[in-house]
Amino acid sequence: MFIRDQEFPPSTGTLVTAGIAGLLAKGWSSTGLTVRGKKPAGTTADPLTRRMVAIRDDSGPIVGRVSRRRQGVRVWADSSVDAENICHDLMAVFGAMADGNPIARTHSFTGPFDVTDDVPLIVASKPLTEFYFTFIADVKGSKPA
Numbered sequence: 001m002f003i004r005d006q007e008f009p010p011s012t013g014t015l016v017t018a019g020i021a022g023l024l025a026k027g028w029s030s031t032g033l034t035v036r037g038k039k040p041a042g043t044t045a046d047p048l049t050r051r052m053v054a055i056r057d058d059s060g061p062i063v064g065r066v067s068r069r070r071q072g073v074r075v076w077a078d079s080s081v082d083a084e085n086i087c088h089d090l091m092a093v094f095g096a097m098a099d100g101n102p103i104a105r106t107h108s109f110t111g112p113f114d115v116t117d118d119v120p121l122i123v124a125s126k127p128l129t130e131f132y133f134t135f136i137a138d139v140k141g142s143k144p145a
Contacts, residue, residue: 008067008141011102012037015055015071015094015137022093023053023086039074039121049123051077051086065141066104073135076121076128080114083131087112094135105138 032050039054056072077083111133120127
């Protein structure tokens with residue numbers, strides 16, 4: 001039986017919290033902005049939502065006391081300019097947030113990419129524009145209690 005000698009805390013909540021705070025600090029209004037750990041079910045969002053971010057943890061290899069987690073960030077907005085700008089702002093936020101609790105380092109950013117081949121998310125009968133980017137968050141492990 002294999003027993004892992006390290007425990008790795010979840011990182012999605014930390015990224016969601018940092019994403020919200022970072023976007024507000026960069027001047028984005030909280031009105032119509034949602035940041036969460038997953039995309040809402042279906043193809044229709046709350047009619048008040050104009051901008052939405054979903055952060056996905058695709059996990060990755062464990063090397064020693066570090067779990068290298070590939071993070072996928074999907075951004076929807078009512079304009080392509082807003083969607084791309086939110087991506088760039090979040091990339092800056094996530095790139096500067098590594099403090100070791102639990103994320104030790106962020107790196108290998110790719111994108112943002114305009115997503116045109118997925119079913120669009122609809123808000124108030126209007127399709128939102130989607131952009132996507134990825135990065136790796138190195139999450140520190142600790143010995144189990």
